Amino acid sequence: MAQTDVICAALIDAAGLLCDDCVAARTGLGSDTIQEICGGLEARKLIRRRFAGCVGCGRFRVSNQMLSPDSVESAPAKPDAAVEVPSAVIPPSSPAMPIAPAGALHLVSCVAAKGPTPAPAKDLYVSPWFVKARAYIESRRAPWRILSAKHGLLDPETVIAPYDETLLAMGAAERRRWADGVLVHLAPLAEQYGTVCMLAGNRYREILMPELRRLFRQVDVPMETLRIGEQMAWLAREANTQCASF
Secondary structure, X not given: OOHHHHHHHHHHHHHOOEEHHHHHHHHOOOHHHHHHHHHHHHHOOOEXXXXXXXXXXXXXXXXXXXXXXXXXXXXXXXXXXXXOOOHHHOOOOOOOOOOOOOOOEEEEEOOOOEOOOOEEHHXXXXXXXXXHHHHHHHHOOOOEEEEEOOOEEEOOOOEEOOOOOXXXXXXXXXXXXXXXXXXXXXXXXXXXXXXXXXXXXXXXXHHHHHHHHHHOOEEEOOOOOOOHHHHHHHHHHHHHHHHHHO
């Protein structure tokens, strides 16, 4: 494992249950970096991510817990497809979290946790966050694309093989080339949809947002101010709301 992975795993092991924000605070790494690292540790079945009281801050949120060697051996072949979110921790919609029109193009970032074999992109990514983001979009019957570190802009139906590339490991020049490739494919979609909704972390947004604002009439980032656990809760709430309306 990379040194940062080892450090994060050691902190989680020592604490018992530690949320992403507390891991970030203790390592000095950014929250997006910690999300990527913990997603990778979960994909390797070294940790479990579940709603629980964080030992570090005491808040009830998605927290990381080390799996014992026995648990690793008996772990299921795929990561859990979803995390149950108690209604008490689901944040309500507010002016700070505008909801994009259902017809807006939704962009979802790829995640570290992936299935073991080639599959349509929408099925390959299996982290609880991605599953909830997909459920939210599909509940709105909205068009969407996936921002893949390896493949650029992906149609959810495109079959791809598992990979390990991440924007976090790219230098500035490489990220710029990646963004240029994505924007080439987004330009005609901007004419078609007009509005884009970004469901992606800061590493994806920071390099795309200036050009997205130029291409699209409206750019929405509904979860910009939310932590990862709060994002999952918001996605679950909004998906349930949409399902109830049909």
